[in-house]
Every structure is written in structure tokens, then in C-alpha cells.
Amino acid sequence: MNRGPPNPRMFKFQPNPKVKNRFQDEADLRSLRSFKTDFSNYLASDTNFLNVAEIMTSYAYGESNNANEKEIQCDLLTENGGIEIDPTRLSYRERIRWHLQQFCYKTSSHGIPMLGQAPNSLYRAVWVFLLLICAIQFINQAVAVIQKYQKMDKITDIQLKFDTAPFPAITLCNLNPYKDSVIRSHDSISKILGVFKSVMKKAGDSSAEASDDGVEYDMDGITIQAKRRKRGAGEKGTFEPANSACECDEEDGSNECEEKSTEKPSSDNDMCICAFDRQTNDAWPCHRREQWTNTTCQACDEHYLCSKKAKKGTKRSEIKKEPCICESKGLFCIKHEHAALVLNLWEYFGDTEEFSDISTEEREALGFGNMTDEVAIVTKAKENIIFAMSASEEQRILMSQAKHNLIHKCSFNGKPCDIDKDFELVADPTFGNCFVFNHDREIFKSSVRAGPQYGLRVMLFVNASDYLPTSEAVGIRLTIHDKDDFPFPDTFGYSAPTGYISSFGMRMKKMSRLPAPYGDCVEDGTTSNYIYKGYAYSTEGCYRTCFQELIIDRCGCSDPRFPSIGGVQPCQVFNKNHRECLEKHTHQIGEIHGSFKCRCQQPCNQTIYTTSYSEAIWPSQALNISLGHCEKEAEECNEEYKENAAMLEVFYEALNFEVLAESEAYGIVKMMADFGGHLGLWSGVSVMTCCEFVCLVLELLYMAVTHHITQERIRRRENAANEF
The missing domain is CATH 2.60.470.10 (Acid-sensing ion channels like domains)
Incomplete structure (x- = not known):
């Protein structure tokens, strides 16, 4: 084989400990160092091959010199005219050093190759300083980029x-x-309306007593309206005679009486007949029974108000004799079939004072209490009707x-x-x-x-x-x-x-x-406990769902104003415990919007x-x-x-x-672009450079794992040999 001059950085011998004692002479060691490091003036004729052969038999490449299991044992590989080292035949530390040196020579990152090629320590220190400055600057910029990304800003x-x-x-x-x-x-509605009528009447009476004798005055002090306003016939529906308890003042000489339509008369002396309008529930005028007489009238209008004589100019053919009932002076007449029964107002409105068919607990459950404000009374009555009609949806529809x-x-x-x-x-x-x-x-x-x-x-x-x-x-x-x-x-x-x-x-x-993570809106189909089944999520529906869950948890019944959950029965209108619990917790959790109790986001x-x-x-x-x-x-x-x-x-x-x-406003793509820009600016790093670093880490991990596995095998073999 034709071998060129070896690379001094990649060609290093290690003494074999078995023959280390053969080389005690200092001259031999200097000769060995010269052989390892100085190849600048290498000539084949200058080589002492006998000495080299002895050295080669005494020194090996790494710890695998006697690795007989390797198929090919070759210390030097010639490639492109240079001497390359087989890294697998180096020791563990030398292999790591060799890989790091190779990475420094081959990496595409700027500055790192200058460390491996540095001719002296000063040169290397300068480049280390420059690399640290660039790394610090990059870290500062990277932190700013990450913080900007974590804000999750949005653009509308x-x-x-x-x-x-x-x-x-x-x-x-x-x-x-x-x-x-x-x-x-x-039945429930009849009771509620009876109590409502009674409470409204008491509120009206208390308001009248609080006024200045129930009389209104104009700017000059002249009386312009009495306490009770007598509405005209054109403002009413239809009139009919009705029996009512009444109170008559005989001293003022008037034959009119004050009706008490919700009270049952104690005797015939306390009973009057009033002109009653079902539309306004107004009973006026009222006179004692003996002051009304059955007669016939010649004209009646659509309100069933009649007169004994027809208007002037009326043709005789148009005059009809209608059965009617008139008060004693004949100034007020109502159309009435003489054989027909007269309506009893205390039965029509219910006996609101004594209520034989409603208990005290049921009256307290309705929640009117001592209300005197008519607006509040009406609001509570509407709520009671909702509760009373909550049992059956089919009944409500009918x-x-x-x-x-x-x-x-x-x-x-x-x-x-x-x-x-x-x-x-x-x-x-x-x-x-x-x-x-x-x-x-x-x-x-x-x-x-x-x-x-x-x-x-x-x-x-x-x-x-x-x-x-x-x-x-x-x-x-x-x-x-x-x-x-x-x-x-x-x-x-x-x-x-x-x-x-x-x-x-x-x-x-x-x-x-x-x-998320840019906002907190709710996507379609992500709510499972929404009470309005079949409809899309909305913030109002979410709050009602949360409110219903809290009421069911604390009262054991559901608020009938909203759909129930899991078949829980609605709170009963006459159940005092249900109504008090609902009233109490409605005020307590009334501020659930935006509170920690209910967190309802907008739909996406x-x-x-x-x-x-x-x-x-x-x-x-x-x-x-x-x-x-x-x-x-x-x-x-x-x-x-x-x-x-x-x-x-x-x-x-x-x-x-x-x-x-x-x-x-700032997505992952823009963040990666800014990262790449800063890496390229300060270190010349690209995605491929990052892959190089990843490969280096994987190689080092692989070497560490295989080294420890090999050491463990050798240790087991030595232990087995010692046992024999």
C-alpha cells in the first residue's frame, strides 16, 4: 500500500501496558514522539523499519487492538492521498474528541471551525469570546421573540x-x-289570581289613604277628580250585573256604595248589585239590591249599557225592547235577562280574605308578603303564573x-x-x-x-x-x-x-x-351540559345553564323559567321551602355574570x-x-x-x-422566520446547521451507550474468568 504522510491531528499511538516497561530509555521516547508528530520532512529512506516494526508491535490503536472479533483489522486507511484514522479503534475519550474535532472542521455554522483550526491559544480565546458575544446577543433577541409570540396578539x-x-x-x-x-x-291559577286581586286591592287602599283624602287639585286649588275615577262606557268592554259585598255611606245622601268584590257579604243588608266589567274587573256603580229593578229598555249599545227611551230620531221599526236592570232613578241601566243568574263577585275572584281552599303556607309561598307597590305585585304574580304552569308543556300550549x-x-x-x-x-x-x-x-x-x-x-x-x-x-x-x-x-x-x-x-x-390560545371563545359542539338542546351555544344560554345547575345543587329542584337538567322536577309554586330557597339563592348568585361561579365565553x-x-x-x-x-x-x-x-x-x-x-398577529411562521433571521445574523445558523447539531448529539449518545455496554460485558467476562 502506498501511504502518504499521516495527519498529525488524527494519528496517535497509545502504549500497550504489557510492553510499556521495554521503553524506559528517554531517547527511545523522544524518538517515538518524533515519529508520532514530525512528518514534515518525511523520506522513506530515512525510516528505520526495524524500529518501526518493534514500535508497531508494542503500541496499538485504542482499546480494540486485540479485538479478534473484528472481521478486518486495519489501523491506517488511505483516502485521497492522506492517512485517515478508523474511529472505532480509538479509546472512548479519543473517539469523543475525534468526533468533536471533525464537527468543528465540517460544521456550516460560522465561527466554530475557527476554534478547531486555531494555531494557538490566543487565537482560540479571541474566537471563543466572539462566539460568546454572538450567543448572548442571540439569546436576548430569542427571548424577545418568544415573549412576543406568547402574547398571542390578534388582529380584527x-x-x-x-x-x-x-x-x-x-x-x-x-x-x-x-x-x-x-x-x-x-286551580292553581285561580288561587294565584284571587290572592293577586286581594293584594292589589289592599295596595290601592293603602295608596289612597296615604294621599290627601284621595282628592286631586289643580293649580288654583279647585277639585278636578275624585278619589275613584268613573270611567266612561266607551272605555270598557261589556257590562253585566253582579252581586258584591258593599259599604254604603248614608250620611252624604248618596245612593252609591263602595264595592268589596273580594269579600263575601255577611248578610243581605251588606249586598249590592254592581255594573261589572270583566275586561277591567271594575265594578261601578254599586247600589243596594232593593234599588235595582227589572224592566225593559228601548236601546242598548255594544257595551250592554241601555236606556229606557230611545234617542230622538230613531225610527219605531228600529226600537227594540231589551230586558234590562236599572237603578231606582233610571239613570243607569244594564242589559240583563231577567231569568239569568246574577254573577257573585266573591266567587268570581275567590274568597281572598279567608281562602278556604288555600292554606297559610301556600299563601306565604306565593311571596306577596306585605307588598304595597303595584308594579312589584304584578311582577311577582307573573312569576307565580310561570311556576304554576311549569308542570305540563302540553297544558301551556292549549x-x-x-x-x-x-x-x-x-x-x-x-x-x-x-x-x-x-x-x-x-x-x-x-x-x-x-x-x-x-x-x-x-x-x-x-x-x-x-x-x-x-x-x-x-x-x-x-x-x-x-x-x-x-x-x-x-x-x-x-x-x-x-x-x-x-x-x-x-x-x-x-x-x-x-x-x-x-x-x-x-x-x-x-x-x-x-x-385558544389566542382567545377564549367556545367552538361549536364543545358544550355538553347546555340546557337548550338542538340550539347553538350562546353566552346567555351558558349563564342560564350555570344558574340552573347552581339552583338544582342547592335547592333540589329546577327553576321553571329555564329548561331542567337530568329530569329534575321544577320548583313547586305552593311549596314554601322551594320558593324560599329559590328566592334566596337567586339574589345570592344573581351576580354570576363575569364572576368565578360561571365563566361563559363568547362563541367563536x-x-x-x-x-x-x-x-x-x-x-x-x-x-x-x-x-x-x-x-x-x-x-x-x-x-x-x-x-x-x-x-x-x-x-x-x-x-x-x-x-x-x-x-x-404573530404566528409560528413569523416566529420561526425571526429566529432564523437572528441565528443567521449572529451565528450563520440555518435549519441544516441545527440538524448537524442534532446528529452530533445523537452520535455522542450512541457512543456513550455502546461504551458503557462494552465495559459492562468486559466486567462480566472478567468476573466469570475469576470464578474459574
Whole structure:
């Protein structure tokens, strides 16, 4: 083999300990060092081959000189004219040093090769100093990059898209949840309304006593209104005679008496007959029974108010003799069939003072207490009705207004609606039967153009004559929401009055939020305990879910205003413990929004509708709407619809919508680019350089593991040899 001059950095001998004692002569050692290190003037003729042979037999490459298991034992390998060392024949430490030196020579990182090629220690120290400065500077920049990435900043992009916006779902409810004519047959409701009537009367009496003798004065001190306002016949529904307990003041010479409709008369002397209006629950005037006489009247109006003589100019053919009952002076007459039974008001309202069919505990459970504020009393009565009707959803649906009774006419995009198919029933605990337009998620509806003519136009009839006494306003509750969302009419709804055409102009916004780690929004389908099954997650629904869970945990029953969880029964209206527990914890956990008790995030994808409202008097005198359910004359129908109906318009103000989308401000790609830029700036390191370092670490680990395994095998062999 033709061998060139060996590389002094890679060619090193180790003495064999068995023959180490042969070379005690210092000259031999100097000769050996010269042989190992000085090859600059190498000539084949200058070589003492006998001496070299003796040295080669006395020294070996590393610890594997006698490794007979190696298939090829070759100390020197010639490649490209140079001498290369087989690293597997070096000792463990020499192999690590050899690999580190090779890495320094071959790495693509800047500066590190200068360490391996440094001619002296000063040169090497300068490069070590420079490498440390660059490493420190890189670490500072890397920490800043990581901190910037960990902030998880977001960018909100706002786009205005000129595209066809999907039409939302519209939920319509009557402000009166249940029909008064039907719900009074319910025992619990009858008790609640009886107590409500009594409490309202006491509150009115206490307010009257607190006033200045119940008399109002104008600026000049002249009396302008008595304590009790006598409403005109045009303000009432229909009158009928009714028996009532009364209190008459004989001293003032007046034959009128003060009714006590909720009290049962103790004797006939305390009984009066009053003109009673079921719509307003007002009984006036009242006179003693003996002061009323059965007679006939020549004229009666639609309110059943009659007069003994017809108006002047009335033709004889138009005069009809109607049975009526008149007070002694004949100034006030009511239409009444003489053979018909007279209504007893204490039975109609229930015996609210003694309540033979309601216990003291049940009355306390209703929670009226010593309330004197009529607004608070009405609010509590509404809550009691919700509790009383929570047992059966089917019963609530039957006692509330039906679809065709509420919705009379409808059009969308200028075309008539199919009321049966286009509206879906949703039973709401607060408003009874509600009806959702555009409920089908598989059907895409959109407005052809902007404006009220191309939106939803619907005419609704609320039938105010059948309202509960707890209904404070007459009209419609409207909620605009996405198809996938529950409407929440009690929270997000708008009230529209009767006798007006109410216009709701809409604009749509689409929100797209980033989930963790950039934000804390809730992705679709990630909530398992959401009580509004079948609907998309919303923040309001989350808070109600959390509130319901807390109430069930602390009271053992569920709040009937929200869907229950796991089949838990709702709190009973007349259960004092249930009501007190619910009332107590409702106030305690009322501030759950934003507290540690309930953490509800925004949904990642959300559609928001903003509205603008305007109204106009409806119907006009020129409008003939007798084609509806009204079969009277046009003027009478207009008057009836003013009192009982409302017209609604829901439309897009413009055929464009906003899209608000969050995006990451500093992502992993930008962070890696900044890392690469700083590494390249300070160290000239690239991805391939990082791979080189990884390979070096793996090689060193492999060498360490194999070294320890080899040492363990040798130790076992030596132990086995010593045993024999």
C-alpha cells in the first residue's frame, strides 16, 4: 500500500501496558514522539523499519487492538492521498474528541471551525469570546421573540361585503301568555289570581289613604277628580250585573256604595248589585239590591249599557225592547235577562280574605308578603303564573293563543306566506306560545331587495279582551335571531304596540373569533351540559345553564323559567321551602355574570343583528281590512284592529353586511422566520446547521451507550474468568 504522510491531528499511538516497561530509555521516547508528530520532512529512506516494526508491535490503536472479533483489522486507511484514522479503534475519550474535532472542521455554522483550526491559544480565546458575544446577543433577541409570540396578539379585520345576506329567524309572541277565559279553570291559577286581586286591592287602599283624602287639585286649588275615577262606557268592554259585598255611606245622601268584590257579604243588608266589567274587573256603580229593578229598555249599545227611551230620531221599526236592570232613578241601566243568574263577585275572584281552599303556607309561598307597590305585585304574580304552569308543556300550549288566532296575514318578498309551514311553535315560559318564522335550517331565505316591501310583513291579532289581569301592556314581542340560536324573547326581544305599524330595519354582522390560545371563545359542539338542546351555544344560554345547575345543587329542584337538567322536577309554586330557597339563592348568585361561579365565553362564530325602530298609526281610516277575520263594517273593523291588532315589518336596510374576523398577529411562521433571521445574523445558523447539531448529539449518545455496554460485558467476562 502506498501511504502518504499521516495527519498529525488524527494519528496517535497509545502504549500497550504489557510492553510499556521495554521503553524506559528517554531517547527511545523522544524518538517515538518524533515519529508520532514530525512528518514534515518525511523520506522513506530515512525510516528505520526495524524500529518501526518493534514500535508497531508494542503500541496499538485504542482499546480494540486485540479485538479478534473484528472481521478486518486495519489501523491506517488511505483516502485521497492522506492517512485517515478508523474511529472505532480509538479509546472512548479519543473517539469523543475525534468526533468533536471533525464537527468543528465540517460544521456550516460560522465561527466554530475557527476554534478547531486555531494555531494557538490566543487565537482560540479571541474566537471563543466572539462566539460568546454572538450567543448572548442571540439569546436576548430569542427571548424577545418568544415573549412576543406568547402574547398571542390578534388582529380584527373588518370587511363590508356586498352580497346577499341570509334572512334571520323572527320569533313572534303575544305579550299576554295565556287566555284569561281558559286559564281560570286551572286551580292553581285561580288561587294565584284571587290572592293577586286581594293584594292589589289592599295596595290601592293603602295608596289612597296615604294621599290627601284621595282628592286631586289643580293649580288654583279647585277639585278636578275624585278619589275613584268613573270611567266612561266607551272605555270598557261589556257590562253585566253582579252581586258584591258593599259599604254604603248614608250620611252624604248618596245612593252609591263602595264595592268589596273580594269579600263575601255577611248578610243581605251588606249586598249590592254592581255594573261589572270583566275586561277591567271594575265594578261601578254599586247600589243596594232593593234599588235595582227589572224592566225593559228601548236601546242598548255594544257595551250592554241601555236606556229606557230611545234617542230622538230613531225610527219605531228600529226600537227594540231589551230586558234590562236599572237603578231606582233610571239613570243607569244594564242589559240583563231577567231569568239569568246574577254573577257573585266573591266567587268570581275567590274568597281572598279567608281562602278556604288555600292554606297559610301556600299563601306565604306565593311571596306577596306585605307588598304595597303595584308594579312589584304584578311582577311577582307573573312569576307565580310561570311556576304554576311549569308542570305540563302540553297544558301551556292549549291555554295559550293558537297560531291562526294570532297570525292573520303574512307576506315575505312580496309574496304570501304559508302560515302552517313557515311558522313553528316554540313554548316559552314567559310569553306562552311563540311562533318562529324561517325556522327550517335547510331552506335558505333572503330578501330580493332592501326595504319593507321585500322583508317580512305580518298582521297579528292579540285579542286584548282575553288578557290576564297580570298583563300590563297590549302588543307583540318580537325577537330577531339566527336560525341556530334560541330566541330568548324575554331578554333580547322588542315590544311592538297594537294600533301601530312597527318597522324594524336590520343590519347583520358576522363575528369570527379565534379559539385558544389566542382567545377564549367556545367552538361549536364543545358544550355538553347546555340546557337548550338542538340550539347553538350562546353566552346567555351558558349563564342560564350555570344558574340552573347552581339552583338544582342547592335547592333540589329546577327553576321553571329555564329548561331542567337530568329530569329534575321544577320548583313547586305552593311549596314554601322551594320558593324560599329559590328566592334566596337567586339574589345570592344573581351576580354570576363575569364572576368565578360561571365563566361563559363568547362563541367563536356568531351572527349579530342590529335594528332601528320606527312606527306609524295603523290602520288608516281609508284602509279596508275587512278581508281579515273581522266580518263587521269597515269602520268597526278598523276600530277593532286598532285595539287588538298590530302590523310588523322586518327588513334589511341595505343588502350588505359586515364581517369581523380575528386572525393571529404573530404566528409560528413569523416566529420561526425571526429566529432564523437572528441565528443567521449572529451565528450563520440555518435549519441544516441545527440538524448537524442534532446528529452530533445523537452520535455522542450512541457512543456513550455502546461504551458503557462494552465495559459492562468486559466486567462480566472478567468476573466469570475469576470464578474459574
